Amino acid sequence: MVIVMRLSASQEEIAAVNDELKRYGLEGHLIQGVNRFVIGAVGDRRDLVAQGLEVLPGVEKIVPIMRPFKLVSREAQEEPTVxxxxxxxxxxxxxxxxxxxxxxxxxxxxxxxxxxxxxxxxxxxxxxxxxxxxxxxxxxxxxxxxxxxxxxxxxxxxxxxxxxxxxxxxxxxxxxxxxxxxxxxxxxxxxxxxxxxxxxxxxxxxxxxxxxxxxxxxxxxxxxxxxxxxxxxxxxxxxxxxxxxxxxxxxxxxxxxxxxxxxxxxxxxxxxxxxxxxxxxxxxxxxxxxxxxxxxxxxxxxxxxxxxxxxxxxxxxxxxxxxxxxxxxxxxxxxxxxxxxxxxxxxxxxxx
Amino acid sequence: MVIVMRLSASQEEIAAVNDELKRYGLEGHLIQGVNRFVIGAVGDRRDLVAQGLEVLPGVEKIVPIMRPFKLVSREAQEEPTVxxxxxxxxxxxxxxxxxxxxxxxxxxxxxxxxxxxxxxxxxxxxxxxxxxxxxxxxxxxxxxxxxxxxxxxxxxxxxxxxxxxxxxxxxxxxxxxxxxxxxxxxxxxxxxxxxxxxxxxxxxxxxxxxxxxxxxxxxxxxxxxxxxxxxxxxxxxxxxxxxxxxxxxxxxxxxxxxxxxxxxxxxxxxxxxxxxxxxxxxxxxxxxxxxxxxxxxxxxxxxxxxxxxxxxxxxxxxxxxxxxxxxxxxxxxxxxxxxxxxxxxxxxxxxx
Amino acid sequence: MVIVMRLSASQEEIAAVNDELKRYGLEGHLIQGVNRFVIGAVGDRRDLVAQGLEVLPGVEKIVPIMRPFKLVSREAQEEPTVxxxxxxxxxxxxxxxxxxxxxxxxxxxxxxxxxxxxxxxxxxxxxxxxxxxxxxxxxxxxxxxxxxxxxxxxxxxxxxxxxxxxxxxxxxxxxxxxxxxxxxxxxxxxxxxxxxxxxxxxxxxxxxxxxxxxxxxxxxxxxxxxxxxxxxxxxxxxxxxxxxxxxxxxxxxxxxxxxxxxxxxxxxxxxxxxxxxxxxxxxxxxxxxxxxxxxxxxxxxxxxxxxxxxxxxxxxxxxxxxxxxxxxxxxxxxxxxxxxxxxxxxxxxxxx
Amino acid sequence: MVIVMRLSASQEEIAAVNDELKRYGLEGHLIQGVNRFVIGAVGDRRDLVAQGLEVLPGVEKIVPIMRPFKLVSREAQEEPTVxxxxxxxxxxxxxxxxxxxxxxxxxxxxxxxxxxxxxxxxxxxxxxxxxxxxxxxxxxxxxxxxxxxxxxxxxxxxxxxxxxxxxxxxxxxxxxxxxxxxxxxxxxxxxxxxxxxxxxxxxxxxxxxxxxxxxxxxxxxxxxxxxxxxxxxxxxxxxxxxxxxxxxxxxxxxxxxxxxxxxxxxxxxxxxxxxxxxxxxxxxxxxxxxxxxxxxxxxxxxxxxxxxxxxxxxxxxxxxxxxxxxxxxxxxxxxxxxxxxxxxxxxxxxxx
The missing domain is CATH 3.20.20.70 (Aldolase class I)
Structure with a gap:
């Protein structure tokens, strides 16, 4: 998941997001973009309720990266099910x-x-x-x-x-x-x-x-x-x-x-x-x-x-x-x- | 309900639709249009399964006229429900x-x-x-x-x-x-x-x-x-x-x-x-x-x-x-x- | 923009994406996720044609982060236009x-x-x-x-x-x-x-x-x-x-x-x-x-x-x-x- | 085209619709339904602006019957165009x-x-x-x-x-x-x-x-x-x-x-x-x-x-x-x- 911060987000707000990620057992990677910060969160969003992050001050939006399904996915089983x-x-x-x-x-x-x-x-x-x-x-x-x-x-x-x-x-x-x-x-x-x-x-x-x-x-x-x-x-x-x-x-x-x-x-x-x-x-x-x-x-x-x-x-x-x-x-x-x-x-x- | 007949519909096909309407207790009104026949069927479509009509030979389509709901309608009760x-x-x-x-x-x-x-x-x-x-x-x-x-x-x-x-x-x-x-x-x-x-x-x-x-x-x-x-x-x-x-x-x-x-x-x-x-x-x-x-x-x-x-x-x-x-x-x-x-x-x- | 690599992406494929990003004047930040790599690309996607990246071997998808408009945006002008x-x-x-x-x-x-x-x-x-x-x-x-x-x-x-x-x-x-x-x-x-x-x-x-x-x-x-x-x-x-x-x-x-x-x-x-x-x-x-x-x-x-x-x-x-x-x-x-x-x-x- | 009248439509309103149809060169066929009147209008809606009918007092809605296209239709030309x-x-x-x-x-x-x-x-x-x-x-x-x-x-x-x-x-x-x-x-x-x-x-x-x-x-x-x-x-x-x-x-x-x-x-x-x-x-x-x-x-x-x-x-x-x-x-x-x-x-x- 990627957390896109607002243009105006402060260092404190970024730190608060990182703390919240840790609380979820995720690791945050801070990327400084052209005019805003973006945080890449490493972990499995499928086991957690990360919606709360979207409400934190300074957060503009959350962009999910991984697909939410597990057992039905080709990654879980490459062979077609008959x-x-x-x-x-x-x-x-x-x-x-x-x-x-x-x-x-x-x-x-x-x-x-x-x-x-x-x-x-x-x-x-x-x-x-x-x-x-x-x-x-x-x-x-x-x-x-x-x-x-x-x-x-x-x-x-x-x-x-x-x-x-x-x-x-x-x-x-x-x-x-x-x-x-x-x-x-x-x-x-x-x-x-x-x-x-x-x-x-x-x-x-x-x-x-x-x-x-x-x-x-x-x-x-x-x-x-x-x-x-x-x-x-x-x-x-x-x-x-x-x-x-x-x-x-x-x-x-x-x-x-x-x-x-x-x-x-x-x-x-x-x-x-x-x-x-x-x-x-x-x-x-x-x-x-x-x-x-x-x-x-x-x-x-x-x-x-x-x-x-x-x-x-x-x-x-x-x-x-x-x-x-x-x-x-x-x-x-x-x-x-x-x-x-x-x-x-x-x-x-x-x-x- | 209006039954629109195909351009090529025969007199027999029109008669068959009329018979089917009677079977449903509906009355058919034949209207000769510019280049096809249209049948207006008088009755309450809400109590019947009229889909079979659409399958009869010569029928192009059925156009419903009445709304399918009764009890919830303003016609059934003009006063607002509180x-x-x-x-x-x-x-x-x-x-x-x-x-x-x-x-x-x-x-x-x-x-x-x-x-x-x-x-x-x-x-x-x-x-x-x-x-x-x-x-x-x-x-x-x-x-x-x-x-x-x-x-x-x-x-x-x-x-x-x-x-x-x-x-x-x-x-x-x-x-x-x-x-x-x-x-x-x-x-x-x-x-x-x-x-x-x-x-x-x-x-x-x-x-x-x-x-x-x-x-x-x-x-x-x-x-x-x-x-x-x-x-x-x-x-x-x-x-x-x-x-x-x-x-x-x-x-x-x-x-x-x-x-x-x-x-x-x-x-x-x-x-x-x-x-x-x-x-x-x-x-x-x-x-x-x-x-x-x-x-x-x-x-x-x-x-x-x-x-x-x-x-x-x-x-x-x-x-x-x-x-x-x-x-x-x-x-x-x-x-x-x-x-x-x-x-x-x-x-x-x-x-x- | 975030480039999500396939599960099976090789080191060479990741390197090739990074090279391509450089060609566009973007800086790539590699993030190792739970089971795949993700690359955060820093730069302004609005001036470039980055679609080619999606076609590179090993790339699963591109997730845009920034909005594509400039002059019409609140970021460009905070005061409402009259x-x-x-x-x-x-x-x-x-x-x-x-x-x-x-x-x-x-x-x-x-x-x-x-x-x-x-x-x-x-x-x-x-x-x-x-x-x-x-x-x-x-x-x-x-x-x-x-x-x-x-x-x-x-x-x-x-x-x-x-x-x-x-x-x-x-x-x-x-x-x-x-x-x-x-x-x-x-x-x-x-x-x-x-x-x-x-x-x-x-x-x-x-x-x-x-x-x-x-x-x-x-x-x-x-x-x-x-x-x-x-x-x-x-x-x-x-x-x-x-x-x-x-x-x-x-x-x-x-x-x-x-x-x-x-x-x-x-x-x-x-x-x-x-x-x-x-x-x-x-x-x-x-x-x-x-x-x-x-x-x-x-x-x-x-x-x-x-x-x-x-x-x-x-x-x-x-x-x-x-x-x-x-x-x-x-x-x-x-x-x-x-x-x-x-x-x-x-x-x-x-x-x- | 079929003109569906409101439950409460008066004889005068029905007559006015019929007059309007005549003005357009259409022939109206009145059908008395279970609890409202319906008028079948015979003619070619494609050459006229019949929207005005919808605004007449007592009219609930207009239901078109014919398709609006002519030259492109199978009816106009049965053979496929090559x-x-x-x-x-x-x-x-x-x-x-x-x-x-x-x-x-x-x-x-x-x-x-x-x-x-x-x-x-x-x-x-x-x-x-x-x-x-x-x-x-x-x-x-x-x-x-x-x-x-x-x-x-x-x-x-x-x-x-x-x-x-x-x-x-x-x-x-x-x-x-x-x-x-x-x-x-x-x-x-x-x-x-x-x-x-x-x-x-x-x-x-x-x-x-x-x-x-x-x-x-x-x-x-x-x-x-x-x-x-x-x-x-x-x-x-x-x-x-x-x-x-x-x-x-x-x-x-x-x-x-x-x-x-x-x-x-x-x-x-x-x-x-x-x-x-x-x-x-x-x-x-x-x-x-x-x-x-x-x-x-x-x-x-x-x-x-x-x-x-x-x-x-x-x-x-x-x-x-x-x-x-x-x-x-x-x-x-x-x-x-x-x-x-x-x-x-x-x-x-x-x-x-």
Whole structure:
């Protein structure tokens, strides 16, 4: 950390900052700049509350140098983490497709979705049982009944399952049914939930908050890891910006940035990121080309009947096509998608 | 709601949309535009899931007309709501000052703060016992012990108390100690917590999320009200934008907008909104001039020793001065601040 | 500037950075941190292109310490600048009201507006002759003819005049007619125009860009001042955020931040900031309470007939009321508004 | 356009709106909603100034239905536009690489860059002669001398050339030297410059503004096309958001959105979008996978010596590798990159 002193800072004020640094166990290096003093403080800011320094007389500002995360960082572990969900590995050479409806609505709907996304190449079945909805008057999910249905569909098809948890009780229930727990964007800084996820013994899918910086997102993962759970998969799903043409702005820059800062795998959710089914394909291809480890895609047997997020849901047929397109892109960047059939080449004539 | 059809929409597609509208109990009015059809659907979109329409063939987009909230709206209740916290009324002619440290750190700290903010004119004592912190390595709060201390200070000084709750267990504990429960910015869309707040029997201080639109914020209040609790006070605390000179961007536009859309009172938190103690004064004055019903200000007996948010905390002396300045502004816009001493006029010579 | 080296940086790489610093005339101070080296570089980054350093092997990042502006900074001049526009002083104890229609539409419209805003207490008449419009099919302004009309109305009423310039030719024309030249938000980083404004010999009203940081805005002012023109007035008019309830988000935090960093005066434009006439009043009061030096308000004799920005324009009567309200707020913070009549106190009974 | 009336709107107010609509040549369709009236206005909002309606008594808001652009829209022209720059076609099956340094610094630098980007497969040479810089103290470009050098390098290598223009004089000069004129992000709403570009007779590369919506960007293109120039290429280069880990946030969603709304081709500038050379590769691959028609990449023979944007510039060797990677991705989505050598397959073993 660097402490920038004001132009007018006195020798006494500089000495007081140095004393305070010592109190924190830090060593201060005084640098005389062109027209002010700067103090380089050596030590680990991550274990201390150094905000008090900013309030000391003569201090203009504190500039942090080190990143605040530890366990999630590449410095802590150079090898990429491969997270295992049932028998599916996320973070290896093989791209992982997770797919299914936004919400579990009925046994028929989920079984239909499960069979068809599996046939298309998906390895993980998604479906929400606890739905965080902007309006209290919207469908809020089938809760435990929904988890039962999802788990049944997973068992029957052999797909691994993932579902969102929204508080401690839902997490406790979901642990008994699904293979992976999802923390949604709106709960990314629900620190109690993160800590419980860290003690859950389950792999966690951690979505990025709508307005979370990459650093804050990694700190949320740090919460989970600091409780002893290293099975964390990050998921970018679009951030909130001024642009209204799309539901959110997909931040694919996050893929190489996360890969550089952290050893954790990263998926992309192109459905929430765009909000429009016909833009999910291009963004899925882009995500894999950027280096993402897989996709989380909303697929509904009948999007116009969906109780939630219909406009961004793919039909099973559209998902099959997407998987084939993604397979080709994956191979072009040295990745693979083994159980997806090679598409008919003739489809790829450029049409503008 | 208006359904805009594509240029190429066929008569069959238009008929199918009309059938779907009937299924929802809505009446469709077909309007032939210059080069496309538009269907005006009459009914209440708030009770239905109309997203499926967007997926029907031939539909280009859906344009909502009505606002999604009911109970919080001015249309539902024209009279402003006055929320009572112990014997303090929020939303009347009298401006309310809530003040205290970010976190409850010790008995001495809170009692000292309580006595001094009361002397300055505050009516409500704030202090966090459950702290949502970005880093798992930061001070997380004294929890129930902190609430006990806060409640004791409230009793002794006669101040009402408010403290943040972060999940269902902390809400259950806090109900027994404090006069008002705060839902923090990061939990504004923690819908389970909102519902529990709605059943808590306590007045709720609902902070705006960092990237929440005003409409989403009012929908969060709707969650609380829809559980039967009408004692909701909104609190704007800065939103996240591209600007980094300040911790957040205080959105004072929200004051007249909220006053127009809703009957609920609104406070401003200038401390989190700026992140810098010396900018809290100007923003407090601006908030009251804009029409806010009060302020939530961080005050710490010794900011440089604060375990959280020191740089944005006022000293008790600075808060006393702020209260006097705010009183004068309040009176200039037809509001009052009764227990604040009229400041010495000579202080107000303009210095540039 | 601080150069943070990578964990793995070698002694040779550190030496190479030091050599490069010497080449720039900077002195490097090596600090050995807990697990990496950091180099403090002493010198003035504002005169050099130091970006090359970031590319050197072993360098992780560059952290700037000093602010990039010089002439506009409080460090360069502690006294506030008072800008004179004709006989109006902006930046003193007296609050300045600039008002008038968005666009000059006709002689009648401007004269009517001029007489009435003057009667209400305005000192400066605004009116656009060169209109930057999002659509090429919208009214683009009367150009020189509009300037003539504006200048005539200024002369007749004794009001100073301000009008926007959009390129070098319009600047050359406008210099001959108006007392102050406005650089609009969309041209805030039109550096050629800024330089020409710096050589124009006229006071400049520099609006903040929709997505400009305060630092970039001050750098735009630095462009003008570096050409020898110190008569610059800043004007905050709302920034672009995710919120859509208002046209823009008024960033009043900018007032104390600008006052701290710079000696230049600052006005607020509540009309563009909100986009809605009925929210202009509250934001005007807030602006003055925050410490702004004046307001730039859109007033149209008949808003429903305006060729541009009707919805955010006040009627002359509403502006008169606004001026009276602002006067009271101004006095509550030690400022004045001399030619505004004291309003009838009875109007200020609180109505919720 | 839909006019939503207030709850309390009277029959007289509704009649007045209808009269006003007639005045504009629009036909009003009255729809009685559940608790308010809504008026559907049939006509083309793009030719009129309908803002006045919003100010009429009883009107709550205006909801636009039609998009404001004409010539740039897919509705106006279904076939994709192929823009020809010298002998290079942008918008066809073939992906186009434009590359070169941020700024023209010297003859040696440009010739070196030109030869090497051509060898790597680039068809267009970029280089800035008029540099819009945030600081007046930074290198501002070689101006006409720079254009001469750039044009010479283009002729000698057979590459087409593109360079930024910043005002009318620079546009007039640049027309004589380069094959394509670039309008930079900061000038995207410099409408005078757009109009001049529309009359220049040259193909235009139109960058998206930092905070421009896709609609505003297309309206900027409409300015150019409305002056008779249909040779417009759009270029997304990152938008401004709250995220600070990258220089800007690359909005790849814009690719499918633009392709749907418009017939114009679109390039991606991954250099400005990330600000960091090592993230340019992943974002280039993603851009092509998303459907972009090409890339604009900063390449400098010696990035650490660059006078501008060194940290985001690729070395020629890195650009050669990028071209090969992009070629493979292009082919995976049915596009081609003919003059790029097929890379050695063995390089593509996944390393995590």
């Amino acid at each position: 997270v295992r969900v049932k028998d599916v590995a996320i973070g290896g050479r093989e791209i992982v497709l997770a797919a299914g409806p936004c919400a579990v609505e009925s046994r028929e709907q989920i079984y239909d979705a499960a069979v068809r996304v599996k046939a298309a190449g998906a390895k993980i079945l998604r479906g929400g049982a606890y739905k965080p909805r902007t309006s209290p008057y919207s469908f809020q999910g089938l809760e435990e009944e929904g988890l039962k249905i999802l788990a049944g569909a997973g068992e029957e098809t052999g797909l691994a399952t993932v579902s969102e948890v929204v508080d401690l009780p839902s997490l406790d229930v979901a642990r008994g049914y699904v293979d992976m727990l999802q923390i949604g964007a709106r709960n990314m800084q629900n620190f109690r939930l993160l800590q419980a996820a860290g003690r859950s013994g389950k792999p966690i899918l951690l979505k990025r908050g709508l307005s979370a910086t990459i650093e804050e997102w990694l700190m949320a993962a740090e919460y989970i890891m600091s409780e002893g759970n290293s099975q964390v998969v990050l998921c970018e799903r679009g951030i909130r910006t001024f642009e209204t043409a799309t539901r959110n702005t997909l931040d694919l820059n996050a893929v190489p940035v996360v890969k550089e800062l952290s050893h954790l795998p990263i998926l992309i959710d192109p459905s929430h990121a765009t909000g429009v089914a016909r833009w999910v394909g291009p963004m899925s291809r882009a995500a894999i080309a950027a280096g993402a480890d897989g996709l989380l895609v909303e697929v509904h047997p009948e999007p116009s009947k969906a109780l939630s997020d219909g406009p961004q849901s793919l039909t099973p047929m559209a998902f099959t096509r997407l998987a084939q397109e993604v397979k080709r892109v994956a191979e072009s960047v040295g990745r693979s998608l083994q159980d997806v059939k090679t598409p008919d080449q003739s489809r790829y004539t450029f049409a503008g | 929320v009572r916290v112990k014997d303090v009324a929020i939303g009347g002619r009298e401006i309310v000052l809530a003040a205290g440290p970010c976190a409850v750190e010790s008995r001495e700290q809170i009692y000292d703060a309580a006595v001094r903010v009361k002397a300055a004119g505050a009516k409500i004592l704030r202090g966090g016992a459950y702290k949502p912190r970005t880093s798992p390595y930061s001070f997380q709060g004294l929890e129930e012990e902190g609430l006990k201390i806060l409640a004791g200070a409230g009793e002794e000084t006669g101040l009402a108390t408010v403290s943040e709750v972060v999940d269902l267990p902390s809400l259950d504990v806090a109900r027994g100690y404090v006069d008002m429960l705060q839902i923090g910015a990061r939990n504004m869309q923690n819908f389970r917590l909102l519902q529990a707040a709605g059943r808590s029997g306590k007045p709720i201080l609902l902070k705006r999320g960092l990237s929440a639109t005003i409409e989403e914020w009012l929908m969060a209040a709707e969650y609380i009200m829809s559980e039967g609790n009408s004692q909701v006070v909104l609190c704007e605390r800065g939103i996240r934008t591209f600007e980094t000179a300040t911790r957040n961007t205080l959105d004072l536009n929200a004051v007249p907008v909220v006053k127009e859309l809703s009957h609920l009172p609104i406070l401003i938190d200038p401390s989190h909104a700026t992140g810098v103690a010396r900018w809290v004064g100007p923003m407090s004055r601006a908030a009251i001039a804009a029409g806010a019903d009060g302020l939530l200000v961080e005050v710490h007996p010794e900011p440089s020793k604060a375990l959280s948010d020191g740089p944005q905390s006022l000293t008790p002396m600075a808060f006393t001065r702020l209260a006097q300045e705010v009183k004068r502004v309040a009176e200039s816009v037809g509001r009052s601040l009764q227990d604040v001493k009229t400041p010495d006029q000579s202080r107000y010579t303009f210095a540039g | 800008v004179r526009v004709k006989d109006v002083a902006i930046g003193g104890r007296e609050i300045v009201l600039a008002a008038g229609p968005c666009a000059v539409e006709s002689r009648e419209q401007i004269y009517d507006a001029a007489v009435r805003v003057k009667a209400a207490g305005a000192k400066i008449l605004r009116g656009g002759a060169y209109k930057p419009r999002t659509s090429p099919y919208s009214f683009q302004g009367l150009e020189e003819e509009g300037l003539k009309i504006l200048a005539g109305a200024g002369e007749e009423t004794g009001l100073a005049t301000v009008s926007e310039v959009v390129d070098l030719p319009s600047l050359d024309v406008a210099r001959g007619y108006v007392d102050m030249l406005q650089i609009g938000a969309r041209n805030m980083q039109n550096f050629r125009l800024l330089q020409a404004a710096g050589r124009s010999g006229k006071p400049i009203l520099l609006k903040r860009g929709l997505s400009a940081t305060i630092e970039e805005w001050l750098m735009a002012a630095e462009y003008i001042m570096s050409e020898g023109n110190s008569q610059v007035v800043l004007c905050e008019r709302g920034i672009r955020t995710f919120e859509t309830a208002t046209r823009n988000t008024l960033d009043l935090n900018a007032v104390p931040v600008v006052k701290e960093l710079s000696h230049l005066p600052i006005l607020i434009d509540p009309s563009h900031a909100t986009g809605v006439a009925r929210w202009v009043g509250p934001m005007s009061r807030a602006a003055i309470a925050a410490g702004a030096d004046g307001l730039l308000v859109e007033v149209h004799p008949e808003p429903s007939k305006a060729l541009s920005d009707g919805p955010q324009s006040l009627t002359p009567m509403a502006f008169t009321r606004l001026a009276q309200e602002v006067k009271r707020v101004a006095e509550s913070v030690g400022r004045s508004l001399q030619d505004v009549k004291t309003p009838d106190q009875s109007r200020y009974t609180f109505a919720g | 823009v020809r720059v010298k002998d290079v076609a942008i918008g066809g099956r073939e992906i186009v690489l434009a590359a070169g340094p941020c700024a023209v610094e010297s003859r040696e630098q440009i010739y070196d860059a030109a030869v090497r980007v051509k060898a790597a497969g680039a068809k267009i040479l970029r280089g800035g002669a008029y540099k819009p810089r945030t600081s007046p103290y930074s290198f501002q470009g070689l101006e006409e001398e720079g254009l001469k050098i750039l044009a010479g390098a283009g002729e000698e290598t057979g590459l087409a050339t593109v360079s930024e223009v910043v005002d009318l004089p620079s546009l007039d000069v640049a027309r004589g030297y380069v094959d394509m004129l670039q309008i930079g992000a900061r000038n995207m709403q410099n409408f005078r410059l757009l109009q001049a570009a529309g009359r220049s007779g040259k193909p235009i590369l139109l960058k998206r503004g930092l905070s421009a919506t896709i609609e505003e960007w297309l309206m900027a293109a409409e300015y150019i096309m409305s002056e008779g120039n249909s040779q417009v290429v759009l270029c997304e280069r990152g938008i401004r958001t709250f995220e600070t880990a990258t220089r800007n946030t690359l909005d790849l969603n814009a690719v499918p959105v633009v392709k749907e709304l418009s017939h114009l081709p679109i390039l991606i500038d991954p250099s400005h979008a990330t600000g960091v050379a090592r993230w340019v590769g992943p974002m280039s691959r993603a851009a092509i996978a998303a459907g972009a028609d090409g890339l604009l990449v900063e390449v400098h023979p010696e990035p650490s010596k660059a006078l501008s944007d060194g940290p985001q510039s690729l070395t020629p060797m890195a650009f050669t590798r990028l071209a090969q990677e992009v070629k493979r991705v292009a082919e995976s989505v049915g596009r081609s990159l003919q003059d790029v050598k097929t890379p050695d397959q063995s390089r593509y073993t996944f390393a995590g």
